[in-house]
Amino acid sequence: MIEPGTIAWPPVPIPTERLVLRASEARDRAVFVELFASPEVGAYIGGARPRDELERAMPEVPGRRPGFFVVALDGTMIGTITLDPRSAQRRGHVRPDAGEAELGFLFLPEAWGRGYAFEACTAALDWFAGARPGEPVVLSTRSANDRAMRLAAKLGFTEVERFEEYGAEQWFGVRPSTTPTG
Numbered sequence: 001m002i003e004p005g006t007i008a009w010p011p012v013p014i015p016t017e018r019l020v021l022r023a024s025e026a027r028d029r030a031v032f033v034e035l036f037a038s039p040e041v042g043a044y045i046g047g048a049r050p051r052d053e054l055e056r057a058m059p060e061v062p063g064r065r066p067g068f069f070v071v072a073l074d075g076t077m078i079g080t081i082t083l084d085p086r087s088a089q090r091r092g093h094v095r096p097d098a099g100e101a102e103l104g105f106l107f108l109p110e111a112w113g114r115g116y117a118f119e120a121c122t123a124a125l126d127w128f129a130g131a132r133p134g135e136p137v138v139l140s141t142r143s144a145n146d147r148a149m150r151l152a153a154k155l156g157f158t159e160v161e162r163f164e165e166y167g168a169e170q171w172f173g174v175r176p177s178t179t180p181t182g
Contacts, residue, residue: 007131009066016123019116020072021081024063028070031077031108032062040109044145046166071107071120078116079107081124083137091163092140092172100138101128103175105151117151125155125175134177143171 010023024032033054035041042048063070063080071079081104088098103125107117125137139157141148149171157173164170 007066011127011131014069014123014127016119018073019078019120019123020075021069021120021123021127022072024061024068024070026061028077029058029060029062033058035079035106035108038109041106044142044148045106067101069120069124071116073111073116078111079105079120081105081120083124083128086138086140090140091165092138092161092170094136094138094160094174100136100174101132103137103139103155112147118154121151121155129177136177137175138172139175140165140170140172142166143169 013020013022033051036049036054037051039048067083069081070077071081083101083103085099086093086102094100103121105117105121111117128135128137138160139152139155141152143149143162152171152173155175157175159171159173161172162169163172
């Protein structure tokens with residue numbers, strides 16, 4: 001989550017060539033359930049959650065917080081992008097005081113392989129560079145997640161270190177502060 005009070009939230013929807021990054025809405029709830037119940041999505045994030053548990057626990061408007069974007073294609077949610085402060089308790093930091101913005105993303109399996117994650121992450125990173133100039137962004141993923149590793153490289157993240165976390169080797173990288181590409 002972006003630190004409250006540092007950036008107006010939610011931002012105006014961010015259009016890309018094919019997508020829109022926007023705040024979460026009540027109509028997205030069913031897609032959130034589908035996303036977190038998906039075995040394919042859960043493979044690298046600790047597993048899928050039971051659909052009935054998600055139905056009970058999911059708020060009416062999930063993901064309604066600073067730093068959380070819904071990624072929509074033709075008006076329908078296909079994934080999420082997050083920019084959250086990286087917890088000081090976790091391994092992997094590029095600043096001595098920790099709290100770097102950490103990029104996260106999840107997409108429905110049917111959206112994989114079409115370039116949507118790259119397009120959406122680029123838009124979110126450009127927005128962040130304009131909102132918080134000079135701030136680096138970090139990313140951590142399981143090194144076994146080939147898709148996430150390729151996306152990190154394509155987005156300009158470079159490896160800082162690898163370490164064991166959540167029972168698997170994690171890749172940790174940084175994207176230096178930049179100015180928006182648009």
